[in-house]
Amino acid sequence: MEAWFALLVGIFFTVAVYLMLSKFIIRVLLGVAVLGNAVNLLIFTGGRLTRGVPPVIAGGADALDGPAANALPQALILTAIVISFSFFAFLLVLAWRAYEDLSTDNTDEMRVAEPAKEPMPPLGY
Amino acid sequence: MAVPTSSPVDLSAALVLGPTTFADWLVILPVAWCFAIGALLVMLRRPIGLHSIIAVAGLAGLVLIDALLLGHVATKGPVTMVMGRWLPPFGIAFTADLTGSLFALVAAIVALAGGIFSLADINDSGRRYGFYPFLMLLMAGVSGAFLTGDVFNLYVWFEVLLISSFGLLVLGSEPEQIDGTVKYGFLNLVATTLFLVATGYLYAVFGTLNMADIARKAEGLRGGAPLTTLTALYVLAFGMKAAAFPVNFWLPASYHTPRVVVSALFAGLLTKVGIYALIRVLVMLFPVEREELSFVMALAGALTMIVGVLGALAQTDFRRILGYLVVSGIGSMLAGIAVGGPGGIGGAIFYALHSMLVMTGLYFAAGIAARLGGDSSIATVSGLYRKNVAFAALTLMLCFAVSGLPPFSGFWPKVMLVKAALDIGAWWLAAALLLAGFCTVIATGRMFLLAYWRDDAAAADETVQLPSAVLAPLAALSLLPLGVGLYPEPLLATIQSAAAGLAEPSAYLNSVFPAGGLQ
Numbered sequence: 001m002e003a004w005f006a007l008l009v010g011i012f013f014t015v016a017v018y019l020m021l022s023k024f025i026i027r028v029l030l031g032v033a034v035l036g037n038a039v040n041l042l043i044f045t046g047g048r049l050t051r052g053v054p055p056v057i058a059g060g061a062d063a064l065d066g067p068a069a070n071a072l073p074q075a076l077i078l079t080a081i082v083i084s085f086s087f088f089a090f091l092l093v094l095a096w097r098a099y100e101d102l103s104t105d106n107t108d109e110m111r112v113a114e115p116a117k118e119p120m121p122p123l124g125y
Numbered sequence: 126m127a128v129p130t131s132s133p134v135d136l137s138a139a140l141v142l143g144p145t146t147f148a149d150w151l152v153i154l155p156v157a158w159c160f161a162i163g164a165l166l167v168m169l170r171r172p173i174g175l176h177s178i179i180a181v182a183g184l185a186g187l188v189l190i191d192a193l194l195l196g197h198v199a200t201k202g203p204v205t206m207v208m209g210r211w212l213p214p215f216g217i218a219f220t221a222d223l224t225g226s227l228f229a230l231v232a233a234i235v236a237l238a239g240g241i242f243s244l245a246d247i248n249d250s251g252r253r254y255g256f257y258p259f260l261m262l263l264m265a266g267v268s269g270a271f272l273t274g275d276v277f278n279l280y281v282w283f284e285v286l287l288i289s290s291f292g293l294l295v296l297g298s299e300p301e302q303i304d305g306t307v308k309y310g311f312l313n314l315v316a317t318t319l320f321l322v323a324t325g326y327l328y329a330v331f332g333t334l335n336m337a338d339i340a341r342k343a344e345g346l347r348g349g350a351p352l353t354t355l356t357a358l359y360v361l362a363f364g365m366k367a368a369a370f371p372v373n374f375w376l377p378a379s380y381h382t383p384r385v386v387v388s389a390l391f392a393g394l395l396t397k398v399g400i401y402a403l404i405r406v407l408v409m410l411f412p413v414e415r416e417e418l419s420f421v422m423a424l425a426g427a428l429t430m431i432v433g434v435l436g437a438l439a440q441t442d443f444r445r446i447l448g449y450l451v452v453s454g455i456g457s458m459l460a461g462i463a464v465g466g467p468g469g470i471g472g473a474i475f476y477a478l479h480s481m482l483v484m485t486g487l488y489f490a491a492g493i494a495a496r497l498g499g500d501s502s503i504a505t506v507s508g509l510y511r512k513n514v515a516f517a518a519l520t521l522m523l524c525f526a527v528s529g530l531p532p533f534s535g536f537w538p539k540v541m542l543v544k545a546a547l548d549i550g551a552w553w554l555a556a557a558l559l560l561a562g563f564c565t566v567i568a569t570g571r572m573f574l575l576a577y578w579r580d581d582a583a584a585a586d587e588t589v590q591l592p593s594a595v596l597a598p599l600a601a602l603s604l605l606p607l608g609v610g611l612y613p614e615p616l617l618a619t620i621q622s623a624a625a626g627l628a629e630p631s632a633y634l635n636s637v638f639p640a641g642g643l644q
């Protein structure tokens with residue numbers, strides 16, 4: 001089970017990196033969204049995968065009977081989902097504003113802050 | 126159904142039962158204080174006249190709290206507080222040691238200077254769009270990152286400060302700012318995601334996120350777990366946050382676009398949080414792996430210094446020159462971390478603290494110069510020296526300090542770093558440090574020569590008065606490095622014991638696990 005998930009995580013990362021290497025901002029944005037999910041899935045897999053085994057210790061015992069999924073990585077993922085979703089929302093609005101204000105979604109053409117072909121700094125006094 | 130036990134449950138196995146002394150609350154107070162003030166400012170949306178007063182008072186309070194915390198830690202050793210009173214490693218621990226509280230104090234001083242400078246720099250629309258709440262939340266994130274004792278919690282503080290920095294960066298919504306924020310936002314998000322990847326692996330390997338617990342378990346796991354790979358991931362993630370070459374490109378693309386005070390605070394605080402995290406993880410948690418990655422980091426550090434300062438030499442805009450100088454300074458800190466030992470780590474910490482003060486001051490100076498000169502290019506601005514002599518003198522002091530010339534604060538960490546590099550035989554690293562310092566002298570000297578000393582033929586020969594809200598923070602941030610440079614002894618002693626506490630974290634471990642703790 002973990003091996004299949006590891007493969008899936010690998011595919012997610014591949015897709016994310018491929019999309020983020022694009023120069024069009026909307027693709028980069030999609031890449032970022034996939035990257036966030038890739039990480040969540042990675043942590044999820046790292047916390048052991050079991051089906052239908054609640055991590056509840058039986059009465060009288062002081063340890064679990066068999067292996068159960070670790071609940072803590074799932075809590076970490078919840079935090080990470082909230083954070084990555086809010087960042088995604090912010091970046092989506094930012095990308096839209098950039099498209100409106102700079103009238104391009106091509107990062108190569110976004111040269112307002114760092115104009116191309118700048119003059120040399122003064123070389124003499 | 127479990128049979129109810131007749132004997133009472135022994136809570137001391139799971140909870141901290143003793144009362145928390147007042148001094149221990151200081152550990153969490155910087156964060157709680159910033160959040161409280163930030164929340165108050167968010168609630169007071171309409172009366173924006175109150176914002177600046179509350180925020181400056183709040184930041185002054187933060188300086189006081191951090192100073193008390195540093196005093197407490199310096200006398201009593203590291204202090205730990207665990208959320209929900211769960212015994213570590215189960216509760217999220219906040220642990221203040223000398224390194225963390227030193228960084229937090231200097232960050233608070235820088236933020237207070239920024240708060241005062243903003244009185245003259247941020248107009249009503251900036252205030253209405255929430256400059257001061259964002260500033261307080263940024264400080265909550267920064268303080269939290271410096272004081273937390275839990276790796277995942279560190280990630281959360283990174284995100285807190287990142288999201289507030291987005292808000293500050295787009296304040297004004299000019300096209301340049303949108304452009305800069307796009308690059309800043311995407312690249313920083315990738316960096317924090319890498320940090321999260323590394324943290325996921327860290328938990329999978331260690332089964333704990335508490336830094337003290339990781340530090341004591343690392344020895345036993347060294348044989349079987351890919352700790353070097355893990356450390357390399359952290360180096361990449363934090364290096365990207367700190368703007369180390371070759372992952373530094375977001376910084377020069379964005380730091381010259383926002384309001385002056387915003388870029389000053391970013392230059393002072395944000396990259397140094399990355400350096401702090403790098404020091405914490407590499408020196409305290411994975412010292413053996415740091416040794417293995419030492420050469421890679423030294424190389425990255427040397428390249429960062431040189432590439433940064435060459436970038437500065439190629440620019441004409443004040444703030445773009447300074448953006449590259451921030452990058453160059455990061456290279457020196459990386460070199461210190463790579464070299465290691467008391468000299469290297471102490472030098473890196475000292476350099477980081479010095480850079481926080483001086484870079485913020487230089488950005489203030491750049492903002493004032495742009496206002497006095499009417500432009501922000503060294504090709505056109507001239508005659509600033511005649512317009513205001515005091516301002517020119519303060520700028521010159523900062524230029525000396527950032528270049529590492531005595532008698533300013535940049536000199537001592539440079540000496541420590543060069544000596545540490547020579548001690549391990551890395552002559553090329555020492556040469557890179559000195560070359561970077563030399564080129565910084567040229568870059569800042571040229572700025573001073575052209576913008577300040579060059580005669581302005583057209584301008585009338587009259588002095589321009591500057592408001593004290595602008596001059597006072599600049600004076601504070603240039604006189605403090607002078608004071609440190611003239612009398613470095615107390616700070617140097619504190620930094621050396623901070624570096625020793627990181628290299629040999631038994632006091633830190635004792636503070637988290639007083640009785641040896643759970644195994």
